[in-house]
Amino acid sequence: MRIEENYSLEKHNTFHLPVKTRWFMEYASEEELGRILRDEYFQECLSLHIGGGSNLLFINDFNGIILHSQIKGISVAEETDDSVLLRIGAAEKWDDVVAYAVSKGWGGIENLSLIPGEAGAAAIQNIGAYGAEIKDVIEAVEAYNQLSFEKRTFTNEECLYGYRSSYFKNEHNDPYIVTYIYIRLSKRPQFSVGYGNLKEELAKYPEVTLQAVRDAVISIRRQKLPDPDELGNAGSFFINPVVPAAQYEKLKEQYPEMPSYPAGEGKVKVPAGWLIEQCGFKGKSHGPVGVYEKQALILVNLGDARGHEIALVAESIRTAVNDRFGIEIMPEVKYVG
Numbered sequence: 001m002r003i004e005e006n007y008s009l010e011k012h013n014t015f016h017l018p019v020k021t022r023w024f025m026e027y028a029s030e031e032e033l034g035r036i037l038r039d040e041y042f043q044e045c046l047s048l049h050i051g052g053g054s055n056l057l058f059i060n061d062f063n064g065i066i067l068h069s070q071i072k073g074i075s076v077a078e079e080t081d082d083s084v085l086l087r088i089g090a091a092e093k094w095d096d097v098v099a100y101a102v103s104k105g106w107g108g109i110e111n112l113s114l115i116p117g118e119a120g121a122a123a124i125q126n127i128g129a130y131g132a133e134i135k136d137v138i139e140a141v142e143a144y145n146q147l148s149f150e151k152r153t154f155t156n157e158e159c160l161y162g163y164r165s166s167y168f169k170n171e172h173n174d175p176y177i178v179t180y181i182y183i184r185l186s187k188r189p190q191f192s193v194g195y196g197n198l199k200e201e202l203a204k205y206p207e208v209t210l211q212a213v214r215d216a217v218i219s220i221r222r223q224k225l226p227d228p229d230e231l232g233n234a235g236s237f238f239i240n241p242v243v244p245a246a247q248y249e250k251l252k253e254q255y256p257e258m259p260s261y262p263a264g265e266g267k268v269k270v271p272a273g274w275l276i277e278q279c280g281f282k283g284k285s286h287g288p289v290g291v292y293e294k295q296a297l298i299l300v301n302l303g304d305a306r307g308h309e310i311a312l313v314a315e316s317i318r319t320a321v322n323d324r325f326g327i328e329i330m331p332e333v334k335y336v337g
């Protein structure tokens with residue numbers, strides 16, 4: 001177990017905000033986690049479990065305990081002629097899991113290549129990209145209840161997955177710490193390449209293979225998204241809003257070019273990036289905070305931004321979008337502090 005006091009989180013958040021935490025605790029096994037959870041001081045303190053910090057915005061220093069897992073490992077829990085069930089430690093880097101699966105010829109997560117963060121958080125966030133979501137392959141999630149210390153294995157249904165949401169993200173539910181996830185992958189992969197410009201990019205490859213899909217996704221993402229190691233960011237800052245179809249139809253009369261995607265009966269999803277771009281934010285900087293020039297949905301740290309400055313820019317974007325379109329956009333990024 002590793003315990004640090006007054007520890008910098010700069011390397012633990014992809015905005016690279018220079019915040020500190022009073023305590024930082026890293027455990028490498030379920031036994032170590034159990035010891036932390038049962039500790040009286042831990043129970044009295046404010047605490048937050050983080051993964052790779054790629055979806056977090058630290059507003060202030062954290063006056064409590066930041067927990068981080070070092071539980072790693074990928075093992076085959078079950079194998080049939082058609083599929084494999086993998087058990088993956090929550091601290092495995094998600095993209096390493098994808099690379100491993102692709103190298104073995106197991107399909108189902110190749111479209112989720114290069115999404116930053118760790119496997120545990122991927123299952124909490126229900127990460128998605130290029131028409132795929134992790135919920136489609138999740139079979140179970142092992143987690144510890146932070147209040148009762150009991151271990152529970154959630155089935156896919158019990159995870160209550162929705163668009164970028166799950167049981168674990170609902171603040172009304174008991175807090176859980178995810179230790180392992182189970183994903184089922186196919187030995188006879190079926191490719192899903194109809195989303196965005198993936199098909200176009202794949203045309204550059206001699207044949208469609210798992211590796212080609214992974215490479216194509218990585219290539220598109222590298223062209224479109226800022227690398228957090230070079231320009232601090234947390235990916236899409238806002239969730240794409242879902243609005244009633246009637247409201248969308250009315251808006252479309254005024255803005256005929258407004259894009260949309262079906263989102264269940266009587267509802268449509270509108271790309272938040274388009275709404276923000278229409279409000280004139282794309283490519284603009286506000287002091288040390290920028291709105292990425294290639295994608296208005298991404299806020300970037302231009303150098304020495306602080307969390308509250310990023311939050312202020314986000315708030316002025318939300319207000320502008322609401323004033324113009326009557327649509328409320330909500331942060332995907334979790335504010336801390």
Ligand SMILES: Cc1cc2nc3c(=O)[nH]c(=O)nc-3n(C[C@H](O)[C@H](O)[C@H](O)COP(=O)(O)OP(=O)(O)OC[C@H]3O[C@@H](n4cnc5c(N)ncnc54)[C@H](O)[C@@H]3O)c2cc1C
Nearest residue numbers: 051052053054055116117118120121127128177178234235
């Ligand atoms: C450049 C870039 C591109 C991105 N692209 C995408 C994309 O295409 N699709 C997408 O869905 N997301 C995307 N994201 C967002 C982000 O990568 C995902 O949300 C990712 O799953 C976050 O993982 P993390 O390990 O960094 O989690 P963190 O940001 O550290 O934490 C996220 C949440 O999970 C909780 N948490 C983390 N680990 C645990 C655990 N073991 N137990 C309990 N709670 C835990 C945290 O408390 C927090 O609430 C992108 C981000 C960046 C920076």
